[in-house]
Amino acid sequence: MIAPLKIDQLLKAGPTKSRIDAFIAENKFPIVQGEQATFVFRGQADKLILRHWIYGLESANELQRVPETDLWHLTLDVPPRSRVEYKYEIHRGSKSKWIEDPLNPNRARDPFGANSVLQGEGYELPEWTNPDPEARPGILEPLKFDSPTVGERHGHIYLPARFRRSRQYPLLVVHDGSDYLKYTQMKTVLDNLIHRLEIPDIIVAFTDSSDRLREYGNDVTHAHFVTEELLPELQRLLPLIDRPQARGLMGASFGAVAAFSTAWRYPRVWGRLLLQSGSFAFTDIGKRNHRGPLFDRVVEFINNFRDQPTAMSERVFVSCGVYESLIYENRSLIPLLETTGMEVKFVEARDGHNWENWRDRLREGLSWLFPGPLMFVYE
Amino acid sequence: MVAASRAIVLLGAQRFNPTLGEAADELGVRGKIATITAGWQERETEDDDLREHLGERTINLRLHARADVIFREDPEFRDAHRARQALLRHRQDFYRIRLEHELAAQHVIRNRVAPAEILAEESRASIQSIRDLDRWHLEQCSHVRRDFEEKWKWVERDAIAKQRAELQKIIGDVDAVAIAGGHVAILLNRLELFGIADFLKGKTLFAWCAGAMALSERVILFHDTPPQGPGAAEVLDAGLGLVKGIVVLPQSEFRIKLDDTARVRTMAQRFAPSTCLGMPARSRMTVRRNRYSHVHDIVQIAVDGTHAPLAGEAA
Structure with missing residues (x-):
């Protein structure tokens, strides 16, 4: 039996502020459950886009805001042992900027700066x-x-x-x-x-x-x-x-x-x-x-x-x-x-x-x- | 089979929890023991643990350092020796290329669906090809060595003769010789350079890991899980041949996937009629006149790919 996604459990239970607080405190982000990864952001924004460098997928995927909250989420299929570098493109008013995922401490650095890193199931740092x-x-x-x-x-x-x-x-x-x-x-x-x-x-x-x-x-x-x-x-x-x-x-x-x-x-x-x-x-x-x-x-x-x-x-x-x-x-x-x-x-x-x-x-x-x-x- | 009735004790790794002292006591070896640690290369003299374990009665023959002296004193010979080693490396490279293709063919045949008798016949033929290649490689190595020996007659050269005379004297005065593991090619090289086998006649020998491999007829390099992918066991060269009829496989507990029946079967069939013996840490056996005694924890790999503890006679 496939375990329900944690984000779905939260939404089903009713995403009150205290439940969201607990959800953020209890999980590591992105949440990797088998072959699915849930990207989560908490904060004020008008629009939030996941930017990644996976050739073959849409490079821009919009996160959905949970109505009447500051919680955003997006679930994607991510095969085992994957490593995915990404950023969030956050829009506020007429401005936008790319930021690293504040909920994810994993970073990869390169000559242009740093990206957040999603480690798929089974990936291990050698x-x-x-x-x-x-x-x-x-x-x-x-x-x-x-x-x-x-x-x-x-x-x-x-x-x-x-x-x-x-x-x-x-x-x-x-x-x-x-x-x-x-x-x-x-x-x-x-x-x-x-x-x-x-x-x-x-x-x-x-x-x-x-x-x-x-x-x-x-x-x-x-x-x-x-x-x-x-x-x-x-x-x-x-x-x-x-x-x-x-x-x-x-x-x-x-x-x-x-x-x-x-x-x-x-x-x-x-x-x-x-x-x-x-x-x-x-x-x-x-x-x-x-x-x-x-x-x-x-x-x-x-x-x-x-x-x-x-x-x-x-x-x-x-x-x-x-x-x-x-x-x-x-x-x-x-x-x-x-x-x-x-x-x-x-x-x-x-x-x-x-x-x-x-x-x-x-x-x-x-x-x-x-x-x-x-x-x-x-x- | 052993050349004389003296005892040769083969042991598993001695780095942790050594059993060498116990084996020496068992044979009643009470006097001095010459040690060969040339497989440790520059760390050759870092043998405090070994010396302490054997009760401060060891004399390190320092074959690695002695070879360096020879190479310094006889640069003409050094250059020739270096060129010969390069030649042997070339032989090993080409052998490995051909071997990988033969093993790949064997793997494909094993996985084909075909009438049983055809499969059995092709599989036998494939193993025979690998055996032929192994033998061919040994012959090439032997040719290289023989040509070099005929041309250089190195044991007669002053720098080497002087060292050999010292070694002969030391070995003549000890009760036993202990040959440690390490880099098996370098160990073999130094044993050959000084013609050590000439001085070992009748001596009780203790040898572990690479040392045990060097005493056998054929030295087989093996590791089932190296980082670059599945490793192919390969023949390095002939050993001293003081212990016959077995292939010594030290550190088998982490170098061989014993449960991979197809893989170990191929290995056992390749080297038959010699018996493949896995020698994990703390394993040991005494070989005397083609008979095994004091056998502890040695794993025998059969030609059908199964494995079982080696049976030996009581002391």
Whole structure:
């Protein structure tokens, strides 16, 4: 038997002020009951709209006010294990603004601010994203590099705990490095996965761009910078394993395009690719994708790859949220990658185009691309 | 089968609640014990717990550190050795790629609907393909090692010969040798580098986890639930072969899904006629002349995918 929705029980009982007070005090919001989630807001407004980023659903859903009260509600179907980021658009008089849900403490942060987060039934924050007191921390050192082609660049280098110059390490270069560090807790994730033997001791270069939409969207200069300037400099400074299997590129969104197009321009150099929610726009006819001119060079690159898929790497991990519009482009890319003989792993999640989705996929992606000594250590 | 009548004791993990001392007492080993902790790598000498457990009578052979000395003193050999290891890694990579396809085929066959006799025949053929691949990989590893040995004759090189002479003396003076777990590939590598097997003849041996794996004929890497998806058990290389006819599977309590009958059946059939033995913490057995005694808590995996406590003879 399906339990009645809590909001319906309240409405049936008669939503007096004291009952509403108790309802607010007793529940966590949004209220998740099986596959249904009830969004609740309490306050004065003329209109209240739920704004979310689930591709395929109406992006604006109006909450209903309970007559003669300040209580608003909306119930939606939300599949298990979903993560949904949202805000409320509150209208008062002629003005409106977007706010985070005051009844929900869960927040996801990104370079544009923060969103409220609905965690569907069965979703659990991966425990390996939290600091583990038993995991010896690696260190982050500032990276400054004067590039002849793109100018001065800053970032960070991650060195694993117990780093020794007498050893050799694999290398991973991360696009949007500062955002990965800030919004996916990637240093903590690296510390934990290394401690658990799920990935090897690894050196990670977190790089940034001052003009990412231009440089990351299929840019020959960027590919040159990463492969012919940054990589040799890192090889000069650090004890790196000199094999494609021990060299990886990663990124999310346009950062994934940067990683993919860089590897494509320098085949067999980067043996491992981790591509998250790549903005892999393409067209089947014409040169302009509906996403606009910003994507023109991406479309050109992806169309070229679709015409002539080639193996530029050895292992490619691709992840994408099913609630983002890019799921179509990412799903379309997989069979093409597989035709090339590269090993490909594709993971979908009930999530959107956001940093926590990318954080939650790090363990699976990194451990598949760079398996740690877990299979070798028996003690 | 054991080469001589000496006792070899295989044990489960010793990190918590160790049973090594008990096993040594059982065999009447009262004198000094040489320890090999090279599988712990740089932490090799962090063996206070082990030393204390055995009553301060251990001598750590420090094979990991000794190898570092050799590599420093003989850079030509170090580079060659490093190149050989890279070659072995390549072999392992390609073997793994082929193995995953063979296992995928086996999985598909198992789930097909077809006349029973066809299914049985195809399933047998599929397992045989995997067994052939496992054997082929072992042969490739053996070729790489043999070529390297013929070219470098490394035990005769000064830096190594000096260390070997010291090791031979130490081992000659002890009553037993205890080989700890850790990184099994590195442990095997160091055991091979110093030709330790030459010095173990007639010695009572204690070995646990990776150490126990290293004493068997084939070292099988396994983990049913690694983070990157269902793991495929894979052959790493030949072990020292001092204990024959068994596949040692340490930490089986959390590395093997024993209730996944199809999965463990595939494993048992792959490695038959050797017997797959799960060795959880506190398990142990003594092997002497092909006979097991003092068997505690060892799980035997049968070729039909069932599992049961291993029966052993009384002491």
